Amino acid sequence: MKIAIINYGAGNIQSIKFAIQRLGFEAVLSSDEVEIRNADKVIFPGVGEASSAMRMLRSTGLDKVIPTLRQPVLGICLGMQLMCESSEEGNTTGLGIFHAKVVKFNNTVKVPQIGWNKIYDLKSELFEGVAENEYVYLVHSFYVPECKETIASSEYGVEFTTAIKKDNFYGVQFHPEKSSVAGEKILKNFLDL
Known part of the structure; x- marks a missing residue:
């Protein structure tokens, strides 16, 4: 199996x-567009600030490539947020894959949220074998409100989307690579799609 991790200068790849x-x-x-298109699975990571990350994607042309991919694609953290229509962070226009807008946590909670949080209402093959209320690791100041594409939720002052799916595109707000056994299972489920 060919697995490509998109390298655009933003992420803990x-x-x-x-x-x-x-x-x-x-x-x-x-x-490389050809290498990414020829992969069986694509992972779109991201750590950092939305507007500068989108600038990097546009400078490489990857902003046009990612939405047209046909194989399973997993956006992680900022990668998931960039797959949405827009983000309040830097007033950024996203890739428009998910019909959602990324918003900032209000000032009733400490931001960024750093640490472990429960995920629940799990609704996808991505979570096969993962228990409701399993803990995953998050680091974020912005979130996707719940929407029709939400496949997992968490609560931090408000209920928010911790995972999202549309067609062959999946996104997770948490870091599966830092989420212990549950995160490993979710990554394995993605690779098994």
Whole structure:
């Protein structure tokens, strides 16, 4: 199986690569359109700020490539947020894959949310074998409100989307590569799609 991790200068891509290796697979880090299109699975990571990450995607042309991919694609953290229509962070226009807008947590909670949180209302093959109220690891100041594409939720001052799906596109707000046994299971489920 060919697994491509999109390398566009935003992300903790090495930790994702190591998590995939622990599952017995190899992944390539790539910004090459042909290599990405020819992969069986694509992982779209992201750590950082939305508007600068979108600038990097546009500068490589990957902003046009990602929405047209046909194989399973998993956006992680900022990667998931960039797959939405827009983000309040830097007033950013996203890739428009998910019909959702990314908003900032209000000032009633400490931001960023850093640490472990429960996920529930699990609604996808991505969560096969993962228990309701399992803990995953999150680091974020912005979130996707619940919407019709939500496949898992969490609560931090408000209920929000921790996972989202549309067609062949999946997104998770948490970091599966840092989420212990549950995260490993979710990554394995993605690779098994």
